[in-house]
Amino acid sequence: MKLMDKKAIIFLDYNGTFDDVNEGKGAILFHGLSKLNRVFDGNIQIVVITSALAQGNFSIKEDLIGTLLHFPKYLQSKFAYLIEEDCKYLSKIENLYFKGTRAICPHDGRKKDGVEICLKSIANRDTTHCIFVGDDEKVDLDMLNADVGNRKKIMLLANRRALSYQNHPIYKLNLNCKEVYEDMKNFIPESCNAFIVKTTQQSYGVGKGFEAVSNWIEKEKTL
Secondary structure, eight states: OOGGGOOEEEEEOOTTTTGGGGGTOOHHHHHHHHHHHHHTTTOEEEEEEOOSOSSSTTOOHHHHHHHHTTSOHHHHTTEEEEEETTTTEEEEEETTEEEEEEEOOSSOOOHHHHHHHHHHHTOOTTOOEEEEEESOTTTTGGGGGSOOTTOEEEEEEEOOSOOOOOSSOEEEEETTTTEEOHHHHTOOOOTTOEEEEEEOSHHHHHHHHHHHHHHHHHHOOOO
């Protein structure tokens, strides 16, 4: 498969993951996301996924739009959907407005459920990669267990805490050389395999994670 034929959908947690962009800390994230966008020839789509309530004081909607205003416009346009309240509601993001909010699950669900429901609702069949991003081992890492068909699954876990046992390969990000360690460089998974990239917290770590994954995808051999 040619690189230009690859398309990615990114499921991105907000609180504790990239909400610090509001504090002027987004430069590395913008760089990493821009590189990923180039690697996929502009074919990326971002779904913000949160357990926060869809209405009231605990909703992230206002904060999220304020955060997106800090992004370059060409990256703003990549944010396409918001999943809220334990995967109960899905909203389309268009020109920094939320449109067409609808219930997608009648009960509380896990983020894994939100990924699966979302893929059935919106994802293009040509999507080849699902990239999950979050900081919580219990809540966010579970997305890696979602049934995404034959798409490749990559998890960026933005914290430095030691993980409990995992049945997926784990690669630690070497922030000094902007690459993952040698074992990831030489790792070519089968189409359904999944792996975890451990990076540092918040938008800086996420940006570095996107850089590393972009470098890996560029060097990936044809399966």
